[in-house]
Amino acid sequence: MRPTVKDVAALAGVSPKTVSNVMNGVVFVAPETRSRVESAITELAYVPNLSARGLRNGRTGVIALAMPDLGTPYSAEMSHFFVEVAHEQGWGVQFEETAERPGRALSLVSRARAHLVDGVILNPITIQESQLVDDGSLPPLVMIGEVEQQRNDQVWVDSVAAARDMTRHLIELGHRRIAIVGSPGPAFQTATADLRQRGYREALRAAAIDPDPLLEISCREWSPRAASEAVTEFLRVNPAPDAFFCFTDSMAIGTMSALWTAGIPVPGDVSVAGFDDIADGQFATPPLTTVSFDKREFAERALALLVQRMGSPDAPPTRVTIAHTIVARASTRVRTPA
Amino acid sequence: MRPTVKDVAALAGVSPKTVSNVMNGVVFVAPETRSRVESAITELAYVPNLSARGLRNGRTGVIALAMPDLGTPYSAEMSHFFVEVAHEQGWGVQFEETAERPGRALSLVSRARAHLVDGVILNPITIQESQLVDDGSLPPLVMIGEVEQQRNDQVWVDSVAAARDMTRHLIELGHRRIAIVGSPGPAFQTATADLRQRGYREALRAAAIDPDPLLEISCREWSPRAASEAVTEFLRVNPAPDAFFCFTDSMAIGTMSALWTAGIPVPGDVSVAGFDDIADGQFATPPLTTVSFDKREFAERALALLVQRMGSPDAPPTRVTIAHTIVARASTRVRTPA
DNA sequence: CTCTTTCATTACAACGATGTAATGCTGGGG
DNA sequence: CCCCAGCATTACATCGTTGTAATGAAAGAG
Numbered sequence: 001m002r003p004t005v006k007d008v009a010a011l012a013g014v015s016p017k018t019v020s021n022v023m024n025g026v027v028f029v030a031p032e033t034r035s036r037v038e039s040a041i042t043e044l045a046y047v048p049n050l051s052a053r054g055l056r057n058g059r060t061g062v063i064a065l066a067m068p069d070l071g072t073p074y075s076a077e078m079s080h081f082f083v084e085v086a087h088e089q090g091w092g093v094q095f096e097e098t099a100e101r102p103g104r105a106l107s108l109v110s111r112a113r114a115h116l117v118d119g120v121i122l123n124p125i126t127i128q129e130s131q132l133v134d135d136g137s138l139p140p141l142v143m144i145g146e147v148e149q150q151r152n153d154q155v156w157v158d159s160v161a162a163a164r165d166m167t168r169h170l171i172e173l174g175h176r177r178i179a180i181v182g183s184p185g186p187a188f189q190t191a192t193a194d195l196r197q198r199g200y201r202e203a204l205r206a207a208a209i210d211p212d213p214l215l216e217i218s219c220r221e222w223s224p225r226a227a228s229e230a231v232t233e234f235l236r237v238n239p240a241p242d243a244f245f246c247f248t249d250s251m252a253i254g255t256m257s258a259l260w261t262a263g264i265p266v267p268g269d270v271s272v273a274g275f276d277d278i279a280d281g282q283f284a285t286p287p288l289t290t291v292s293f294d295k296r297e298f299a300e301r302a303l304a305l306l307v308q309r310m311g312s313p314d315a316p317p318t319r320v321t322i323a324h325t326i327v328a329r330a331s332t333r334v335r336t337p338a
Numbered sequence: 339m340r341p342t343v344k345d346v347a348a349l350a351g352v353s354p355k356t357v358s359n360v361m362n363g364v365v366f367v368a369p370e371t372r373s374r375v376e377s378a379i380t381e382l383a384y385v386p387n388l389s390a391r392g393l394r395n396g397r398t399g400v401i402a403l404a405m406p407d408l409g410t411p412y413s414a415e416m417s418h419f420f421v422e423v424a425h426e427q428g429w430g431v432q433f434e435e436t437a438e439r440p441g442r443a444l445s446l447v448s449r450a451r452a453h454l455v456d457g458v459i460l461n462p463i464t465i466q467e468s469q470l471v472d473d474g475s476l477p478p479l480v481m482i483g484e485v486e487q488q489r490n491d492q493v494w495v496d497s498v499a500a501a502r503d504m505t506r507h508l509i510e511l512g513h514r515r516i517a518i519v520g521s522p523g524p525a526f527q528t529a530t531a532d533l534r535q536r537g538y539r540e541a542l543r544a545a546a547i548d549p550d551p552l553l554e555i556s557c558r559e560w561s562p563r564a565a566s567e568a569v570t571e572f573l574r575v576n577p578a579p580d581a582f583f584c585f586t587d588s589m590a591i592g593t594m595s596a597l598w599t600a601g602i603p604v605p606g607d608v609s610v611a612g613f614d615d616i617a618d619g620q621f622a623t624p625p626l627t628t629v630s631f632d633k634r635e636f637a638e639r640a641l642a643l644l645v646q647r648m649g650s651p652d653a654p655p656t657r658v659t660i661a662h663t664i665v666a667r668a669s670t671r672v673r674t675p676a
Numbered sequence: 677c678t679c680t681t682t683c684a685t686t687a688c689a690a691c692g693a694t695g696t697a698a699t700g701c702t703g704g705g706g
Numbered sequence: 707c708c709c710c711a712g713c714a715t716t717a718c719a720t721c722g723t724t725g726t727a728a729t730g731a732a733a734g735a736g
Contacts, residue, residue: 004692015716020694030714050454051398052692054389055721062432062454070421071617076414083408083433092454093433094400095421116388116400116430224621250618257621279409283562283591285598285623342722353686358724368684390722393691 003044012040023048062092063306064117068099068125072223072250073278075123078144081299082121089303098125119306125190140309142302146192153309155302155320159192162291162324163199164206166245166273169289169326171207174335175242175271177215178204179234181227181255182247185218193218196247196275215241222247224254231258240270242335249274249281252288256331271332286330293324341382350378361386400430401644402455406437406463410561410588411616413461416482419637420459427641436463457644463528478647480640484530491647493640493658497530500629500662501537502544504583504611507627507664509545512673513580513609515553516542517572519565519593520585523556531556534585534613553579560585562592569596578608580673587612587619590626594669609670624668631662 005016012019014037021027022037029037040046054060065082067075079095086093094117119140124147143154170178180200184193197216204211217234219226227246235258244259246252252274259266266272266286274281277292301320309315343354350357352371359365360375367375378384392398403420405413417433424431432455457478462485481492508516518538522531535554542549555572557564565584573596582597584590590612597604604610604624612619615630639658647653 005694006692016692017694017717018715021715024694028714033714049393049692051389051392052721053694055387055393055691055723056693056695058721060389060454069418070408071415071418073411073414073618076411076417077409079414079433080407080409080435083435087435095417095431095433097418097421097425116398224618228621253618253621256623257625260623280411280562280588280591280618283566283595285594287595343724344722354722355687355724356685359685362724366684371684387722390691391724393693393721394723394725396691 002049003046004049005046008037008040008044008046011044012037059118060092060116061090062094062117063303064094064096064120066096066098066120066122068097068123070095070097073280074248074250074276077278077295078123078299081296082303085296085299085303089307091303098123119310121302121306140306140313142306142309144298144302146190146195148191148195150319151317153305153317153319155298155305155322157291157293157298157322157324159195160199160202162275163196163245163247164203165199165324165326166275166291167200167203168207169328170243170245170271170273170332171203171209173243173271173332176209177212177241178209178243178245179215179217179241180245180247181217181219181231181251182222183216183218185220187220188218188222193247200245214238219251222251224250224257227251227254228258229254231255232262235259235262235264240264243271243273243332245273247275249276249278249288249290252281252290252331253284256284256288267331267333271335273332277327282329284331289329289332290327291324292327293322298322340387341384342387343384346375346378346382346384349382350375397456398430398454399428400432400455401641402432402434402458404434404436404458404460406435406461408433408435411618412586412588412614415616415633416461416637419634420641423634423637423641427645429641436461457648459640459644478644478651480644480647482636482640484528484533486529488655488657491643491655491657493636493643493660495629495631495636495660495662497533498537498540500613501534501583501585502541503537503662503664504613504629505538505541506545507666508581508583508609508611508670509541509547511581511609511670514547515550515579516547516581516583517553517555517579518583518585519555519557519569519589520560521554521556523558525558526556526560531585538583552576557589560589562588562595565589565592566596567592569593570600573597573600573602578602581609581611581670584610584612587614587616587626587628590619590628590669591622594622594624594626605669605671609673611670615665620667622669627667627670628665629662630665631660636660 005019008019009016014033018029018033019037021029022034050060063086065079067079069075070079083093121142121144123145124143141152143152144156146156146159147154167178180197182193183197201211217230219230244255246255252272256266256272259270264270274288274290277290281288281290305318305320343357346357347354352375356367356371357375359367360372388398401424403417405417407413408417421431459480459482461483462481479490481490482494484494484497485492505516518535520531521535539549555568557568582593584593590610594604594610597608602608612626612628615628619626619628643656643658
């Protein structure tokens with residue numbers, strides 16, 4: 001039988017409330033009493049029942065983290081930092097996967113309202129999910145990622161600027177026919193895809209390069225497999241472009257795989273760039289040029305926003321933009337005309 | 339203000355307990371009453387308070403999953419399947435990272451005892467963690483991975499056999515000087531490393547190949563970076579072996595990166611094999627030969643074991659072995675003597 | 677028409693922790 | 707010597723849900 005405050009109180013010869021006072025430390029407790037209680041706690045190996053505390057306080061000390069698909073390196077790395085940061089601050093983290101099935105985000109909100117979690121950090125994947133209706137009963141919520149909405153607190157990377165920067169980088173290397181992988185298409189519509197494509201087009205326009213719709217390759221999903229298939233199909237019909245700018249590192253890895261299979265050397269014949277700076281990108285062959293940002297800072301800011309929101313539910317929403325940089329590695333290089 | 343059973347009961351004109359009966363569905367409720375309650379629930383958008391339920395029942399419906407480092411593809415993919423399977427069965431999943439700092443596993447057990455979770459699935463990383471003392475107060479617990487202990491339920495892959503099979507596979511391809519990456523060393527001691535090395539040595543012995551201690555490369559940690567560094571250092575001093583058998587796919591990716599940098603073609607000059615069959619291994623260049631096993635089945639079996647353990651705390655521990663297969667891809671091929 | 681029997685429904689208490697308001701104690705001033 | 711101020715500690719109620727035991731009503735038997 002698990003010991004309770006009652007047991008501790010009995011052993012220490014005080015009342016349950018005094019034990020509670022010792023643990024929460026807000027009320028002053030005489031040093032002698034305090035130490036007596038503390039040793040009773042140790043002796044019984046007492047651990048407070050968080051369900052009871054949660055019931056009483058309306059707080060559980062747990063937040064929910066909803067990422068599209070934990071299995072993908074991007075979600076995984078982000079999750080890693082969220083868990084790390086949250087644990088440092090004493091929060092538990094409960095997981096949800098939004099890609100599993102549509103509407104998952106809603107059931108998630110339900111869960112939150114079920115008071116198992118005090119707040120939610122949500123990386124929406126579809127447009128609908130980012131349009132969660134706020135009927136006033138939403139739990140404290142922070143959106144992460146490239147979502148176009150103003151209703152909730154949000155942390156993101158400026159995808160338009162980042163895509164523009166990367167495209168310009170490729171242009172500066174001498175590339176002209178720059179294909180993108182992950183363009184928004186009928187099978188895959190996300191705000192992220194839209195924004196990155198917008199940045200790409202802006203950079204082309206700035207360099208007076210005519211955008212070629214053929215070079216905007218879309219995938220049925222943002223996975224290495226889908227990218228590999230889409231690029232393979234593209235190469236079957238078209239000559240290789242100067243460079244591929246893939247909207248995620250995962251798709252870049254799939255793209256490089258397709259190029260390897262097709263016998264096209266990277267970066268010899270074409271350059272390949274990604275987005276996200278996942279750890280394995282550094283160890284791809286060749287190491288991947290990518291858009292990088294501080295994932296730990298991302299997690300810290302999002303959690304800070306969430307905690308703040310828990311405190312003041314009615315404050316106006318805040319949007320935090322995380323700085324990005326272009327990390328040039330061996331997968332891109334100056335174009336040497338054939 | 340969140341509605342409670344009381345509010346629902348008032349609206350439906352019944353007692354709180356009847357509402358509870360409708361939701362839990364064990365006791366028979368007259369159809370007419372039931373539908374009245376159900377529409378009251380819908381109207382108020384009532385969601386039960388899980389803290390209260392947890393306090394009352396002693397069950398929270400949440401399990402904890404403790405993996406070494408969520409950021410690594412292996413942990414991430416396993417976690418993905420655990421979350422998927424758990425959600426299908428209505429469990430919530432709370433995350434812990436055991437690699438964060440030593441002793442984490444203990445604080446985790448504390449958390450479990452704090453009754454926020456009903457059970458724990460633990461992938462221990464150090465030997466100590468796998469030796470958790472059972473003072474009778476452990477929560478329902480299932481160990482996953484290559485841990486040598488008999489105290490707890492466990493799901494694993496037979497690492498000795500798998501490493502033996504992979505080594506034999508490489509031998510059958512004509513390789514003789516087969517290096518391993520991830521050999522147990524002073525900086526990194528795990529049961530997994532021991533077992534895989536044992537399997538490797540057994541296969542060499544069976545083929546009458548003298549094991550060469552120089553070919554047993556150890557890394558300071560099981561990451562692509564550490565593997566890349568260790569292999570680079572190895573190549574600085576030694577001639578390239580016929581093949582590298584890396585004890586994880588992550589290390590295989592690091593190894594291929596080092597080989598790429600050193601200008602040694604894979605699989606032209608050397609073959610590379612991994613272990614775990616992570617998704618990105620298929621899209622490495624070249625695609626990675628590896629030891630594969632059904633991760634979803636792994637998760638299902640572990641969760642089933644955990645649920646069973648919750649029901650009967652005193653049953654003797656069970657150990658489940660998940661089948662493995664060798665998946666041959668382009669990173670290994672028949673040796674062509676120079 | 678009355679007395680069981682059956683079975684849906686209800687009243688009440690309890691899970692464990694903690695905020696509130698009241699209690700008891702100690703010591704200093706009148 | 708007594709009373710009151712100040713402050714550590716306590717009793718009690720409460721959070722929302724559900725098991726237990728009791729209630730009440732309806733149906734069937736005598």
